Amino acid sequence: MIGKIFPKSAGSFKNRIRYIFGCTKHDHEISGIRTISHNTMSRDPLPGVLQGNEADLTEMIKEFDQVETLRRFSIDSDKPIKPVFHAMLSLRPGESLTTPQWRQAVTKYMTDLGFDETTQYVAVMHQDKDHQHVHIVANRIRLDDTFSMVKDSNERSVSMDSVSEIEDRFGLTKAPRPKDTWGVSITHAELQASIRDGDLPLKHKMIAKIAGAIEATNAVDGDMFTFTRLLRKQRVYINLTLNDEGQPKGISFEFDGKHISGRQLKRSRLTWHKLITQEGINYDPETISELQDEIERRDSEEQERIRIHYYEFIAVDGKRRKPIYIKFTAKDYEFQKMIKEILELIDAIFDALFKPRECRLKRNYIEYIPGQRLLVPEELELSV
Known part of the structure; x- marks a missing residue:
């Protein structure tokens, strides 16, 4: 599982809530949507949305937005705040959780991040082919006498720890995590690629x-x-x-x-x-x-990998001397094995034509181009 916290924002919850209920364009295919849980007074808007009716969705958005208005009137503060919280929990392709299991995972994740019964939230699962992920939209303003904000200090570290514990609880594959990401966030595209490839971006x-x-x-x-x-x-x-x-x-x-x-x-x-x-x-x-x-x-090994090698073979047939050139690059460290295999191939293919008992490796050249004058070893050393 991978947990991602999106940038927080000010203003209305409209765009985030409409997004997670599939009412706006997505950057991935959605084969199914399921409401996991919510703690708002308004009812689950998904049944209406699926029938083309957004009335309940509008009510939920209003309920989220009203809390900031109440806070502003209550504490008389013009200090800029970002109450819109959006996170996503993603499973690897092929893994899945039941609705009750997702509900437990969401509750633990939100509790670990400091959200409680005084903070509004809604969690919706998207099914993308064989890939499940849950979007969580929450209000960071506490709906109590203080109208205080849920703290977000060190939240990314807390998020990673919480996800790790959720993986252990449900036997999920451990997500790759760098020893030190230095707080660099991962984009949605990188997240999906990481899940697909099982590797770090x-x-x-x-x-x-x-x-x-x-x-x-x-x-x-x-x-x-x-x-x-x-x-x-x-x-x-x-x-x-x-x-x-x-x-x-x-x-x-x-x-x-x-x-x-x-x-x-x-x-x-x-x-x-x-x-x-x-x-x-x-x-x-x-x-x-x-x-x-x-x-x-570059290290000598790296240089060797990109050098071009030519091997010249001389086949003796009476007075005729016909050269054969083979060119290849040593891109791996089994260089001698490649040479041996090439020699065995030549032996098998040209047995009848070139009398392999008289066919021998005369010399090799580095970065030599057939058709140009052959460099003797001394000249080769001077030209490097």
């Missing part, structure tokens, strides 16, 4: 790796060179954007072929400025040239 993977590299760098009082090397060990590479003086003004991170800027990942911590002023990564402007060289360096 790319952004959260990168943040977890970068956070670990920052901690390790600080532990040894390292600098930007240390940070770069630690990231490279995790196959995370950095790219710098320079200003007119040739000094870094921006940084982006590369992982698994994808590039994301530090500002997009976490603008309050992972921009170039924040890394050297707030996160404690030492940087000497005089070393920019050396740092650029370090950034551009």
